Amino acid sequence: MADRYLSLTATAPGRFLTRRLGLPQPAALRRWSAEHPSLDGDLLHLTAGASALDLAPVLARTGLPSGSSASSPLAAVVLDATGVRDVDTLAEVHAALHPVVRSVAASGRIVLLGAPLDPGDHHQAAVQQALEGFTRSLGKEIGRGRTVNLVRLADAAAAESTLRFLLSPRSAYVSGQVIGVGAGAVAVPDDWSRPLAGRTALVTGAARGIGAAVAETLARDGARVVVLDVPAAERDARDLAARLGGGAGALPLDITAADAGERIAAGVPDGIDVLIHNAGVTRDRRLVNMSAERWSSVLDVNLASVLRTTDALFAKGALRPGGRIVATASIAGLAGNAGQTNYGASKAGVAGLVRALAPRALAEHGVTVNAVAPGFIETKMTAAVPLFIREAGRRMNSLAQGGLPVDVAETTAWLAHPASGAVNGQVVRVCGQSLLGA
Numbered sequence: 552m553a554d555r556y557l558s559l560t561a562t563a564p565g566r567f568l569t570r571r572l573g574l575p576q577p578a579a580l581r582r583w584s585a586e587h588p589s590l591d592g593d594l595l596h597l598t599a600g601a602s603a604l605d606l607a608p609v610l611a612r613t614g615l616p617s618g619s620s621a622s623s624p625l626a627a628v629v630l631d632a633t634g635v636r637d638v639d640t641l642a643e644v645h646a647a648l649h650p651v652v653r654s655v656a657a658s659g660r661i662v663l664l665g666a667p668l669d670p671g672d673h674h675q676a677a678v679q680q681a682l683e684g685f686t687r688s689l690g691k692e693i694g695r696g697r698t699v700n701l702v703r704l705a706d707a708a709a710a711e712s713t714l715r716f717l718l719s720p721r722s723a724y725v726s727g728q729v730i731g732v733g734a735g736a737v738a739v740p741d742d743w744s745r746p747l748a749g750r751t752a753l754v755t756g757a758a759r760g761i762g763a764a765v766a767e768t769l770a771r772d773g774a775r776v777v778v779l780d781v782p783a784a785e786r787d788a789r790d791l792a793a794r795l796g797g798g799a800g801a802l803p804l805d806i807t808a809a810d811a812g813e814r815i816a817a818g819v820p821d822g823i824d825v826l827i828h829n830a831g832v833t834r835d836r837r838l839v840n841m842s843a844e845r846w847s848s849v850l851d852v853n854l855a856s857v858l859r860t861t862d863a864l865f866a867k868g869a870l871r872p873g874g875r876i877v878a879t880a881s882i883a884g885l886a887g888n889a890g891q892t893n894y895g896a897s898k899a900g901v902a903g904l905v906r907a908l909a910p911r912a913l914a915e916h917g918v919t920v921n922a923v924a925p926g927f928i929e930t931k932m933t934a935a936v937p938l939f940i941r942e943a944g945r946r947m948n949s950l951a952q953g954g955l956p957v958d959v960a961e962t963t964a965w966l967a968h969p970a971s972g973a974v975n976g977q978v979v980r981v982c983g984q985s986l987l988g989a
Contacts, residue, residue: 593618600634756830812863909976926982
């Protein structure tokens with residue numbers, strides 16, 4: 552369903568009226584397209600504190616030209632604050648950004664780079680933690696479709712895929728996030744425009760909605776996609792696979808079946824490089840009115856099936872080294888939501904799975920495990936939500952609008968990227984910095 556309020560605020564009378572009434576004024580977001588794959592404008596690189604990072608080569612490969620503080624408008628600002636170790640150098644963050652914030656273009660980006668917290672230095676840990684509060688606060692006030700994120704890293708090269716994502720139109724609905732990037736060598740694709748070429752991706756719940764957008768985006772990036780959905784959606788799944796081409800296929804399967812993992816392994820005998828756990832359902836009721844069946848059906852699809860199939864695919868050796876698992880959590884699981892104790896529990900469980908499994912999966916199998924946590928995304932499901940609740944969902948975030956399925960898909964594709972091997976155990980919200988939760 553079209554966001555008529557967003558359309559209204561794009562007109563001169565709409566801007567005047569909403570400004571006079573003190574109402575949100577969302578800006579149309581700049582998203583990736585083949586015709587406009589990059590942001591417009593220069594990239595400004597600033598530093599606070601003494602940094603040891605060699606960022607210049609990585610930033611040069613983002614495709615954004617280097618700018619100066621006088622450049623206006625700026626497509627993006629990257630502030631290297633990895634060297635901030637005390638309150639005095641924390642002041643350099645303010646000094647660096649204060650003069651340039653107004654120069655960041657609509658739908659522009661501010662990315663802060665922070666260091667891992669040092670448990671042996673409580674001053675460093677305090678001011679590096681302070682960067683999180685700064686990032687989230689600036690994200691809530693900057694407006695005009697601009698985003699602010701913080702990346703904690705120790706190695707610039709390992710963060711290249713993350714910086715490319717955050718400094719591009721692909722990250723339009725990701726703001727106020729803190730993303731950890733580890734150190735170490737990462738795989739560099741031959742072609743950054745088709746990084747998944749030669750790889751096989753399996754997407755559950757892929758026949759429609761967010762799952763279909765994920766499948767389309769992975770196929771765009773070169774993957775051979777297996778579209779998995781329930782047998783009742785087989786026709787839609789096969790139609791999508793036919794549109795994707797490139798050897799895509801459909802796998803009709805109830806993901807809650809006890810042998811689903813074994814059947815997936817048999818259906819994709821050459822192995823899986825990218826496993827996307829997207830299948831999910833809602834059965835909303837307040838706890839006092841929730842039957843055991845409503846509880847168990849949601850937990851079975853959203854959490855138990857993820858656990859079972861992941862374990863089975865590892866046991867079968869179906870996940871190739873260098874592989875990626877991306878599961879779908881939700882801000883309902885991170886912040887809670889009335890009427891969704893079952894859904895919130897299942898999605899919080901996904902986040903717990905990711906954080907516990909990620910280090911072991913990487914050490915034992917060479918596979919990373921991450922999650923996306925969507926907020927209010929414009930789908931057929933949210934279009935059926937009552938008007939006032941739908942409008943609240945759209946406006947209660949820093950970008951004052953709902954996201955699109957492609958926003959979740961682009962974030963998933965970044966986590967599935969072969970050069971994202973240093974991103975592990977992360978739960979990244981795709982919510983426009985929702986006011987619900989942190």
